[in-house]
Amino acid sequence: MVVRELAAIQGFATECMESGDLAILDAYTGDLLSDVMGNAPSESVLITIQAHKNTVAVASLAGIRALVICNGRSIPPDMLQSAKEEDIAVFSTGDTQFEASCKVAAALGILYAGSR
Secondary structure, eight states, X not given: OBGGGGGGSTTOEEEEOSOTTSBOOEEEEOSOHHHHHHHOOSSEEEXXXXXXXXXXXXXXXXXXXXXXXXXXXXXXXXXXXXXXXXXXXXXXXXXXXXHHHHHHHHHHTOOOSSOO
């Protein structure tokens, strides 16, 4: 899938998206940014509740191409500005992280039953 396809997921709102044609190959769900930095795959989407500028910095270091901010958290302007500068798309949703993760997994065509 590509970044802009995340916008079509029910309940996801686009907050910023500079390059919608970048490939998304995987996803990672987490809130502990040191864990994300060490374990999130590149060319992925991060599903989190961490709505602040540091999340963008970690995403940039990890090669993450999009963020989905869950639980209806508001996204501060400085986070959106950093995301634009780093070419990282940001989406928001009222969904829980579990619900958002399931939706992204379905969009990626990933079925988890112990393996891919």
